[in-house]
Amino acid sequence: MSPTAIAPPTSPTNGAATRNGNGKLVKAKNGNGAPHLTSADPTAPTETLPVDIASWTGGARGSAEHETAVKLAHKWAYLKKGVPTGQALVLSVEGNFHGRTLGVISMSTDPESRAGFEPFLAGVGPTFVDGGAVRTIRFNKVGDLERALELHGANVAAFLVEPIQGEAGIVVPDEGYLTKVHALCKKHNVLLICDEIQTHDGVRPDVVLLGKALSSGVYPVSAVLADREVMLCIQPGEHGSTYGGNPLACAVALTALRVLTDEQLAPRAAALGALFRRALRDLRAPLVRAVRGRGLLNALVFDAAKSTRGRSAWQLCLLLKSRGVLAKPDVVRFAPPLVIAEEDRGAHYRGVSC
Ligand SMILES: Cc1ncc(COP(=O)(O)O)c(C=O)c1O
Numbered sequence: 001m002s003p004t005a006i007a008p009p010t011s012p013t014n015g016a017a018t019r020n021g022n023g024k025l026v027k028a029k030n031g032n033g034a035p036h037l038t039s040a041d042p043t044a045p046t047e048t049l050p051v052d053i054a055s056w057t058g059g060a061r062g063s064a065e066h067e068t069a070v071k072l073a074h075k076w077a078y079l080k081k082g083v084p085t086g087q088a089l090v091l092s093v094e095g096n097f098h099g100r101t102l103g104v105i106s107m108s109t110d111p112e113s114r115a116g117f118e119p120f121l122a123g124v125g126p127t128f129v130d131g132g133a134v135r136t137i138r139f140n141k142v143g144d145l146e147r148a149l150e151l152h153g154a155n156v157a158a159f160l161v162e163p164i165q166g167e168a169g170i171v172v173p174d175e176g177y178l179t180k181v182h183a184l185c186k187k188h189n190v191l192l193i194c195d196e197i198q199t200h201d202g203v204r205p206d207v208v209l210l211g212k213a214l215s216s217g218v219y220p221v222s223a224v225l226a227d228r229e230v231m232l233c234i235q236p237g238e239h240g241s242t243y244g245g246n247p248l249a250c251a252v253a254l255t256a257l258r259v260l261t262d263e264q265l266a267p268r269a270a271a272l273g274a275l276f277r278r279a280l281r282d283l284r285a286p287l288v289r290a291v292r293g294r295g296l297l298n299a300l301v302f303d304a305a306k307s308t309r310g311r312s313a314w315q316l317c318l319l320l321k322s323r324g325v326l327a328k329p330d331v332v333r334f335a336p337p338l339v340i341a342e343e344d345r346g347a348h349y350r351g352v353s354c
Pocket of ligand 1: 099
């Protein structure tokens with residue numbers, strides 16, 4: 001989602017933000033408010049924003065926005081799609097990571113995230129029944145989703161997916177995967193919800209979830225974007241949060257988005273990331289089975305079986321840490337800030353070469 005897709009306050013019912021004498025927003029009432037993203041900065045680039053997009057800033061964590069999105073999908077399914085009340089389904093994919101809340105782990109296939117937290121929310125997740133057998137929708141397998149929608153599409157409200165699976169090990173799908181998913185969702189009148197909390201693809205989903213880099217990590221802020229037709233299925237009083245629409249958070253987010261565009265951080269990340277992957281591959285390190293990623297979000301697959309000294313991905317991460325680079329196993333992931341300097345980028349692969 002391009003930064004310009006962040007909408008100004010959009011709902012006629014959300015006019016609770018007020019300006020003080022300096023023209024700054026000083027108050028944003030949200031207790032029972034309709035969706036809104038408020039700005040404390042009167043110079044925010046609102047003039048370039050599309051008018052058909054509404055936004056909701058629930059607060060401080062990406063997973064909370066998934067809860068919003070599931071509620072939104074349910075409401076949309078009953079009001080617009082005609083799904084019988086109580087029967088809406090939200091499909092996801094195997095290997096997903098959408099956070100830690102109960103609704104989110106109800107969709108997870110990771111036993112570590114789920115064990116001990118049962119019972120889970122019904123009607124969400126990557127599994128579907130096919131001729132008496134339970135099947136799982138795999139990431140990057142369009143045919144799985146196609147089959148699930150052929151069988152259950154009438155009751156499916158939404159399909160939730162990360163453009164690139166981050167926690168699963170920076171799994172980049174085949175070219176065109178999301179475009180095909182988008183077309184399938186359109187065919188079956190299903191909302192495509194993209195978890196863009198870590199990554200983005202060129203496709204324009206029906207609902208977008210944002211967090212993390214929305215404020216460049218400076219201040220907790222997360223958001224849901226959707227077309228008004230979808231977003232305004234939720235009426236004032238039906239959803240809210242004490243700190244939703246937090247003006248400080250929104251000001252930080254808008255500033256971060258401006259920096260992102262002014263400093264051309266996305267093309268910079270694309271260029272630096274390509275150099276980084278090439279440098280890692282050029283090391284021809286015997287214990288590195290694969291290098292993959294997009295932009296500055298990258299991973300290397302460590303081949304512990306090839307180590308004659310029983311080295312693990314965890315040990316590689318400890319070695320990197322001793323050289324000032326924090327990375328996360330099992331698939332070793334690198335997610336430096338987009339403002340990383342050239343020389344710091346070199347430290348990553350010099351660590352790997354040791
Ligand atoms: C793709 C993705 N979605 C959702 C989340 C959850 O965000 P939060 O930790 O802010 O709840 C994360 C966190 O790592 C994530 O990577």
